[in-house]
Amino acid sequence: MNRLHVDWTACDGRGLCAELLPELLVEDDWGYPVPRGDMSVPPALEPAARQAVDRCPALALRLTRVVTGPAPV
Template sequence: MRVLIDSGRCQGHGRCYDLAPDVFGEDDEGYGTVIGDGSVSPGEEPHARLAASNCPERAIDIEGAAR
Protein backbone atom coordinates (compact mmCIF):
# COMPACT_ATOMS: atom_id res chain seq x y z
CA MET A 1 0.00 0.00 0.00
CA ARG A 2 1.04 3.58 -0.54
CA VAL A 3 0.01 6.84 1.16
CA LEU A 4 -0.18 10.39 -0.12
CA ILE A 5 -0.94 13.68 1.64
CA ASP A 6 -2.95 16.33 -0.17
CA SER A 7 -1.07 19.47 0.85
CA GLY A 8 -4.06 21.60 -0.12
CA ARG A 9 -6.21 19.92 2.52
CA CYS A 10 -3.60 19.42 5.28
CA GLN A 11 -3.94 21.95 8.09
CA GLY A 12 -0.98 20.77 10.17
CA HIS A 13 -2.75 19.10 13.10
CA GLY A 14 0.07 16.53 13.29
CA ARG A 15 -2.04 13.49 14.01
CA CYS A 16 -0.49 11.58 11.11
CA TYR A 17 3.08 11.79 12.35
CA ASP A 18 2.01 11.30 15.96
CA LEU A 19 0.14 8.08 15.12
CA ALA A 20 2.46 6.71 12.42
CA PRO A 21 5.92 8.27 12.84
CA ASP A 22 7.57 5.67 10.59
CA VAL A 23 5.24 6.63 7.72
CA PHE A 24 4.73 10.38 8.16
CA GLY A 25 6.93 13.29 9.13
CA GLU A 26 6.51 17.04 9.35
CA ASP A 27 7.87 19.95 7.39
CA ASP A 28 9.35 23.14 8.86
CA GLU A 29 5.87 24.58 9.41
CA GLY A 30 4.38 21.48 11.04
CA TYR A 31 2.44 20.19 8.04
CA GLY A 32 2.40 16.45 7.44
CA THR A 33 4.73 14.87 4.92
CA VAL A 34 5.13 11.34 3.66
CA ILE A 35 8.43 9.65 4.42
CA GLY A 36 10.16 8.32 1.31
CA ASP A 37 7.98 7.46 -1.66
CA GLY A 38 4.92 6.74 0.48
CA SER A 39 5.28 2.97 0.39
CA VAL A 40 4.05 1.44 3.64
CA SER A 41 5.46 -1.82 4.99
CA PRO A 42 2.89 -4.45 6.03
CA GLY A 43 3.72 -3.92 9.69
CA GLU A 44 3.00 -0.18 9.43
CA GLU A 45 -0.27 -0.49 7.50
CA PRO A 46 -2.50 -0.44 10.61
CA HIS A 47 -0.76 2.72 11.83
CA ALA A 48 -1.10 4.40 8.43
CA ARG A 49 -4.81 3.54 8.33
CA LEU A 50 -5.27 4.87 11.86
CA ALA A 51 -3.54 8.11 10.91
CA ALA A 52 -5.71 8.47 7.79
CA SER A 53 -8.91 7.87 9.72
CA ASN A 54 -7.88 10.44 12.35
CA CYS A 55 -7.04 13.24 9.92
CA PRO A 56 -9.69 15.96 10.45
CA GLU A 57 -9.37 17.18 6.84
CA ARG A 58 -9.16 13.69 5.28
CA ALA A 59 -5.92 14.84 3.64
CA ILE A 60 -4.37 11.34 3.58
CA ASP A 61 -5.12 9.13 0.61
CA ILE A 62 -4.37 5.42 0.63
CA GLU A 63 -3.61 3.63 -2.65
CA GLY A 64 -3.39 -0.08 -3.25
CA ALA A 65 -4.81 -1.08 0.12
CA ALA A 66 -6.17 -4.58 0.45
CA ARG A 67 -9.67 -4.45 1.87
Protein backbone atom coordinates in the same frame (compact mmCIF):
# COMPACT_ATOMS: atom_id res chain seq x y z
CA MET B 1 1.37 -2.77 -1.09
CA ASN B 2 -0.30 0.52 -0.32
CA ARG B 3 1.15 3.99 -0.50
CA LEU B 4 0.13 6.92 1.66
CA HIS B 5 -1.01 10.00 -0.20
CA VAL B 6 -1.38 13.49 1.28
CA ASP B 7 -3.79 15.93 -0.34
CA TRP B 8 -1.77 19.09 0.24
CA THR B 9 -4.71 21.30 -0.68
CA ALA B 10 -6.70 19.83 2.23
CA CYS B 11 -4.01 19.28 4.88
CA ASP B 12 -4.15 21.89 7.61
CA GLY B 13 -0.89 20.86 9.24
CA ARG B 14 -1.88 19.64 12.65
CA GLY B 15 0.73 16.92 12.53
CA LEU B 16 -1.40 14.07 13.83
CA CYS B 17 -0.31 11.77 11.01
CA ALA B 18 3.37 12.30 11.79
CA GLU B 19 2.66 11.35 15.40
CA LEU B 20 0.87 8.17 14.32
CA LEU B 21 3.35 7.23 11.58
CA PRO B 22 6.79 8.44 12.61
CA GLU B 23 8.32 5.72 10.43
CA LEU B 24 6.87 7.35 7.30
CA LEU B 25 6.42 11.01 8.20
CA VAL B 26 8.16 13.73 10.14
CA GLU B 27 6.58 17.01 11.13
CA ASP B 28 8.06 20.24 9.83
CA ASP B 29 8.29 23.45 11.89
CA TRP B 30 4.70 24.38 10.94
CA GLY B 31 3.17 20.98 11.69
CA TYR B 32 2.96 19.78 8.11
CA PRO B 33 4.00 16.20 7.37
CA VAL B 34 7.18 15.59 5.43
CA PRO B 35 7.60 12.17 3.82
CA ARG B 36 10.65 10.17 4.88
CA GLY B 37 10.59 8.14 1.67
CA ASP B 38 8.21 7.29 -1.13
CA MET B 39 5.37 6.73 1.38
CA SER B 40 5.08 3.03 0.64
CA VAL B 41 3.42 1.37 3.61
CA PRO B 42 5.01 -1.90 4.72
CA PRO B 43 2.52 -4.53 5.91
CA ALA B 44 3.53 -4.03 9.54
CA LEU B 45 2.49 -0.36 9.34
CA GLU B 46 -0.86 -0.94 7.60
CA PRO B 47 -2.91 -0.70 10.83
CA ALA B 48 -1.22 2.56 11.85
CA ALA B 49 -1.61 3.95 8.34
CA ARG B 50 -5.32 3.12 8.28
CA GLN B 51 -5.71 4.73 11.70
CA ALA B 52 -3.97 7.87 10.43
CA VAL B 53 -6.28 8.00 7.41
CA ASP B 54 -9.35 7.53 9.61
CA ARG B 55 -8.25 10.16 12.13
CA CYS B 56 -7.02 12.90 9.80
CA PRO B 57 -9.29 15.83 10.72
CA ALA B 58 -9.03 17.33 7.24
CA LEU B 59 -9.69 14.06 5.35
CA ALA B 60 -6.40 14.76 3.61
CA LEU B 61 -4.90 11.28 3.84
CA ARG B 62 -5.67 8.22 1.79
CA LEU B 63 -4.10 4.93 0.91
CA THR B 64 -3.63 4.03 -2.72
CA ARG B 65 -2.85 0.55 -3.95
CA VAL B 66 0.53 0.17 -5.61
CA VAL B 67 0.55 -2.45 -8.33
CA THR B 68 3.90 -4.13 -8.75
CA GLY B 69 5.04 -6.69 -11.25
CA PRO B 70 6.09 -6.81 -14.87
CA ALA B 71 5.00 -3.97 -17.12
CA PRO B 72 2.18 -4.82 -19.52
CA VAL B 73 3.25 -5.50 -23.11
